[in-house]
Amino acid sequence: MDTVDGAPSRTPGGSALLTDLYQLTMLRAYWEYGMNELAVFEFFVRRLPPKRNFLIAAGLAPALDHLEGLRFEPDELEWLSGQPGFPAAFVEGLTEFRFTGDVDAMPEGTVFFPDEPVLRVTAPLPQAQLVETRLISLLNYSSLIASRAVRFALAAPGAQLVDFGLRRAHGAEAGLLAARAAYLAGFDGTATVLAGKRWGIPTYGTMAHSFVQAHDGESEAFLRFARAHPDNAVLLIDTYDTEAGASKVVRIAPQLRAEGIEIRAVRLDSGDLAAHACRVRRILDEGGCPNVRIFASSALDEHDVARLSRAPIDGFGVGSALTVSTDTPTLDSVYKLQEYAGRPRRKRSEGKATWPGRKQVFRTYAGGRLSGDVLGLEDEDPGGESLLKPVMRAGVRLSPDPGLDEIRDRVRRSCGSLPDGLRSLEPARTVYRVEPSPGVRALAAEADLRHRAAERTPAGT
Known part of the structure; x- marks a missing residue:
C-alpha cells in the first residue's frame, strides 16, 4: 500500500x-x-x-x-x-x-x-x-x-517458456499483469515473485552474471549456488566463455552428485545461441551430463524462438519483446x-x-x-x-x-x-x-x- x-x-x-x-x-x-x-x-x-x-x-x-x-x-x-x-x-x-x-x-x-x-x-x-x-x-x-505470448507458444510447442519481463515493463502493474497474461496464454511461469504470491503462477529464477563475478572463479560460484539451492541448480555459464563454463559444469557434476545434488540446467544469455547450444550439448553429453537441460535468453522474440527451437534448447526466457510487446x-x-x-x-x-x-x-x-x-x-x-x-x-x-x-x-x-x-x-x-x-x-x-x-x-x- x-x-x-x-x-x-x-x-x-x-x-x-x-x-x-x-x-x-x-x-x-x-x-x-x-x-x-x-x-x-x-x-x-x-x-x-x-x-x-x-x-x-x-x-x-x-x-x-x-x-x-x-x-x-x-x-x-x-x-x-x-x-x-x-x-x-x-x-x-x-x-x-x-x-x-x-x-x-x-x-x-x-x-x-x-x-x-x-x-x-x-x-x-x-x-x-x-x-x-x-x-x-x-x-x-x-x-x-x-496475444503476443500465445505466439511464442505456437512458435515452440513443448518448449519451456518463462516470462523475464518485469525489469523492462512500463511500471509495476504492467509487469504483474504481463506475468498473468503470459501464463494464461501458455507460458510455464514467470520470474516475477509477486505474481506467484498473487495468482499462484509458478516462479522461476537462478542467478545473474553478478553472482558469478562476485566470486573469484566460476567453479566456486557454481558450487556455492548449487549447494545453496540443491533443488534448483540452474547455472548461468556465459559470463566469461560459454563453452569453458560448460566444461566446468561437467567437472563439478560428479562432486555435486556425490552430495545428492543434480544440476538441472544451464542458461545461455549471449552470443550465437544456436551455435553455443550445439557445442554445450555436446560437452554435456560427452561429459556424462545428458540430463542437464539448456535454457536460453537474450532479447528473444517469437521468430527467434521459432528458429532456436530447432537447436538443442529446451526452454526460453522472454523479456522485453513480451512485456512491452515490441512489435505492436x-x-x-x-x-x-x-x-x-x-x-x-x-x-x-x-x-x-x-x-x-x-x-x-x-x-x-x-x-x-x-x-x-x-x-x-x-x-x-x-x-x-x-x-x-x-x-x-x-x-x-x-x-x-x-x-x-x-x-x-x-x-x-x-x-x-x-x-x-x-x-x-x-x-x-x-x-x-x-x-x-x-x-x-x-x-x-x-x-x-x-x-x-x-x-x-x-x-x-
Missing part, C-alpha cells in the same frame, strides 16, 4: 481518480441535466495489428475487481472539490458512487477478432461512462500481452456507446463508425475448426456458439473467477480450433470472416434515420 503524506492510501490502480479528466467533466454535465438512464457500452478492437491473425481476450478478472471496488475516497473528493468546474453538490453526490450495472463478456482465453465486443457494460450512464478509461487500460494491455505496443481498442435510454446509438466518424445496439458474437465451426463469426444483436439467433456470457449483475460477480489453469485450457482449445493459416507467425492469406447480421445493419439504418430527424429539430424544442 502506498502512503500519501504519511497516511495509508490505495494503490493508484484502485483509485477512482485514475481516469481521464473528461470522464469527470461529462459526469458533472450528466448530473446537471439528470442523464441517468441505462447506457450500453462495448469494448472491442477496431483492427488487427500488423502480422497478427487473431487476438486473445484477457484482463476480465482485474476489470471486474475494479468495478466491484469502485468508489471515491474522502481525500479524493476533498481534492476534487477544490478543482474548477465541480460544485460542492456534485462532489457530495459522489460519496455514494458505486457500480451497480451488468457486465457480459467473452471468457478469458477466448480467440477474438476486430469489431467483436469482448465486454459489454449495461449501467446508468454516469457509471458506464466513468469506468471507460480504466476498463480499456486493463483489457487492452492484458489482451495485448496474451498497443491495440486499437475502444469502448463505445451503443445504446442509451432504450435507443440505439451509433458513431459515424470517418473510418471509425460503429455498429449500434446490444450485440452478441455467434461463432460457427466446420470440422472442429472456426469457420466464421456473425456479429448479431443480443436477441437474434443466427446459429452458432454465443461468445459473450453474463459475468456480473447489479454490480456483483455471478461466480468466482475461473482458475488460471482453466483459462490456459481454453486458450489451448481456442488456438487448436483456428484454421492452420491463422496459427502462423506470418499474416494469413485469408482474413477470418466476421459478418454483421441483417439485424445489426437494420438497426444501424434506424439509428441513422433517427439521428437525421433529430438534427432537423431545433435544439431545445
Whole structure:
C-alpha cells in the first residue's frame, strides 16, 4: 500500500481518480441535466495489428475487481472539490458512487477478432461512462500481452517458456499483469515473485552474471549456488566463455552428485545461441551430463524462438519483446456507446463508425475448426456458439473467477480450433470472416434515420 503524506492510501490502480479528466467533466454535465438512464457500452478492437491473425481476450478478472471496488475516497473528493468546474453538490453526490450495472463478456482465453465486443457494460450512464478509461487500460494491455505470448507458444510447442519481463515493463502493474497474461496464454511461469504470491503462477529464477563475478572463479560460484539451492541448480555459464563454463559444469557434476545434488540446467544469455547450444550439448553429453537441460535468453522474440527451437534448447526466457510487446505496443481498442435510454446509438466518424445496439458474437465451426463469426444483436439467433456470457449483475460477480489453469485450457482449445493459416507467425492469406447480421445493419439504418430527424429539430424544442 502506498502512503500519501504519511497516511495509508490505495494503490493508484484502485483509485477512482485514475481516469481521464473528461470522464469527470461529462459526469458533472450528466448530473446537471439528470442523464441517468441505462447506457450500453462495448469494448472491442477496431483492427488487427500488423502480422497478427487473431487476438486473445484477457484482463476480465482485474476489470471486474475494479468495478466491484469502485468508489471515491474522502481525500479524493476533498481534492476534487477544490478543482474548477465541480460544485460542492456534485462532489457530495459522489460519496455514494458505486457500480451497480451488468457486465457480459467473452471468457478469458477466448480467440477474438476486430469489431467483436469482448465486454459489454449495461449501467446508468454516469457509471458506464466513468469506468471507460480504466476498463480499456486493463483489457487492452492484458489482451495485448496474451496475444503476443500465445505466439511464442505456437512458435515452440513443448518448449519451456518463462516470462523475464518485469525489469523492462512500463511500471509495476504492467509487469504483474504481463506475468498473468503470459501464463494464461501458455507460458510455464514467470520470474516475477509477486505474481506467484498473487495468482499462484509458478516462479522461476537462478542467478545473474553478478553472482558469478562476485566470486573469484566460476567453479566456486557454481558450487556455492548449487549447494545453496540443491533443488534448483540452474547455472548461468556465459559470463566469461560459454563453452569453458560448460566444461566446468561437467567437472563439478560428479562432486555435486556425490552430495545428492543434480544440476538441472544451464542458461545461455549471449552470443550465437544456436551455435553455443550445439557445442554445450555436446560437452554435456560427452561429459556424462545428458540430463542437464539448456535454457536460453537474450532479447528473444517469437521468430527467434521459432528458429532456436530447432537447436538443442529446451526452454526460453522472454523479456522485453513480451512485456512491452515490441512489435505492436498497443491495440486499437475502444469502448463505445451503443445504446442509451432504450435507443440505439451509433458513431459515424470517418473510418471509425460503429455498429449500434446490444450485440452478441455467434461463432460457427466446420470440422472442429472456426469457420466464421456473425456479429448479431443480443436477441437474434443466427446459429452458432454465443461468445459473450453474463459475468456480473447489479454490480456483483455471478461466480468466482475461473482458475488460471482453466483459462490456459481454453486458450489451448481456442488456438487448436483456428484454421492452420491463422496459427502462423506470418499474416494469413485469408482474413477470418466476421459478418454483421441483417439485424445489426437494420438497426444501424434506424439509428441513422433517427439521428437525421433529430438534427432537423431545433435544439431545445
